[in-house]
Amino acid sequence: MASAARFLRKSLTVIAAATAALVVVLAVVTAAGTYAIERAHPPAGRFVDVEGGRLHIVERGPADAPAVVLLHGATANLGDPQLALGERLAERYRVILVDRPGHGWSDRPGGRAAASPARQAELIYQALTRLGVTRPIVVGHSWSGALAPAYALAFPDDVAALVLLAPVTHPWPGGVGLINELAAAPVIGQLIARTVVLPAGYLMMTPALHMIFAPQTPPADYVARTGARLVLRPAEFIANAEDLVDLKANIAAQAPRYGEIKAPVAIIAGDKDTIVSTDIHARVLARQLPDATLTVLPGVGHMVNFAAAERIVQAVDAMAGKKGLASPLAK
Numbered sequence: 001m002a003s004a005a006r007f008l009r010k011s012l013t014v015i016a017a018a019t020a021a022l023v024v025v026l027a028v029v030t031a032a033g034t035y036a037i038e039r040a041h042p043p044a045g046r047f048v049d050v051e052g053g054r055l056h057i058v059e060r061g062p063a064d065a066p067a068v069v070l071l072h073g074a075t076a077n078l079g080d081p082q083l084a085l086g087e088r089l090a091e092r093y094r095v096i097l098v099d100r101p102g103h104g105w106s107d108r109p110g111g112r113a114a115a116s117p118a119r120q121a122e123l124i125y126q127a128l129t130r131l132g133v134t135r136p137i138v139v140g141h142s143w144s145g146a147l148a149p150a151y152a153l154a155f156p157d158d159v160a161a162l163v164l165l166a167p168v169t170h171p172w173p174g175g176v177g178l179i180n181e182l183a184a185a186p187v188i189g190q191l192i193a194r195t196v197v198l199p200a201g202y203l204m205m206t207p208a209l210h211m212i213f214a215p216q217t218p219p220a221d222y223v224a225r226t227g228a229r230l231v232l233r234p235a236e237f238i239a240n241a242e243d244l245v246d247l248k249a250n251i252a253a254q255a256p257r258y259g260e261i262k263a264p265v266a267i268i269a270g271d272k273d274t275i276v277s278t279d280i281h282a283r284v285l286a287r288q289l290p291d292a293t294l295t296v297l298p299g300v301g302h303m304v305n306f307a308a309a310e311r312i313v314q315a316v317d318a319m320a321g322k323k324g325l326a327s328p329l330a331k
Contacts, residue, residue: 026195033198034233041079041227043105045097048127053107055127056099058082061090066160066325067133068093068316069124073142075240077104079226081141083219084305088313093320096133098124100144102239104230112184115242116250117150125155134158137319139312141165141305142276143243146251149285152261153254161319162265165312166276166304169285171252176244183241193234201232213303215272258288264322265292266315268308270300 045058058078068089070081078097089095101120102108113119124147128136137160140148145167152159175181183189183197205228209218223229231240269282278296286294295315300307319325 023191023195026199030194030198030234033202037227037229037233041230045078047105048130050107050109050123050126050130052109053101055101055107055123056105057127057131058086058097059131060086060095060097061093063094065092065094066320067096067128067136069096069098069128069133069136069138071098071124071138071140071144071147072100072103073144074244075231077227077230079104079228081139081305083222083225084303084309085139085312088309089316093137093316094133096128096131096136098127100124100147100243102243103236104227108235108239112242112246115239115246117147117247117254118154118250120147121151121154125151125158135160135325137161137163137316137325139163139165139316140167142302143168143247145169145276145281146247146254149258149261150254152263153257156260156262159263160325161263161322162261163312163315163319164265164267164282164285166269166273166278166302167267167281167285168247168276169251169258169281170255171248172277172280176247180241180244183238184245189238189241190234193237197234197237198232201229205229205232212275212301213306214274214301215299216301216303216307218303219306255288258285259290261289262291264319265289266319267292267294268297268304268312268315269295270297270302270304270307272299273302273304275302 043056045056047054048057070085072078072080078099082097086095086097099106101114101123108114135158138148138151145164146169148162148164152162182192231237267282267286269278271278282294286292297308
């Protein structure tokens, strides 16, 4: 019995040492990978001071044209709407692309409190005010389908219109995935984010993108051109997880107020979206809003911003014309 106990203790010691060594190796790999990702995708715009930190913002198009603010979804940064819509819209609008708090190169003022769409709206409003942007058309995709209405609710006199793309707007059945639940948790979240997320993310990003874009396919250069791997950095991965985990409760509190939104709203979604249910979100939202148009595109999935970019530009043009904001450069 004594020898068996010694063998067990020795085995446990070896396992513990091996586990500790693996954690150290993964932490080093993550640190090195984070450095490489940041070198490959440095800030592309300017930093604007807000309460408690800075937001990273890229501007495109003529400075004297009507303003269009593009807000990205979860697990992304401003590179996503820039690739999908930025250059098209910049032909005749002042386009402002924002890394949401904690994403891309923006700070996360207030930590987890910044997971709230309402708080993100406040910070983005502060940044836009510093830039002299008034009454923009706010375009929100996916997670930002909750953020854009939060902006309109908080600043009703300073938003011209909303364009919501495959928006998340109402509570839904189910969760947001175990990895996000774990990453958003204290202590264990830090351990996971600083060890396994980045190595696993490199392996899983391509199949994950194909799932998100389905039934369409992502552009071949999507990862390189959008800096998609920035989300694998520990701090951003945790921020993204917090955004997702807290979203259901946040929009449950927000949804009853949608009828207060007086700005015109264009909603565009796909009938093949398996990421955000068009029936649960877009269709229900359209019935709540006093001035909304709903377009459901057949055969289109979640990444409607890529699959129907020209249709979205037309929706922005229609909103600009409706509000008397049409640019002299408009075709």
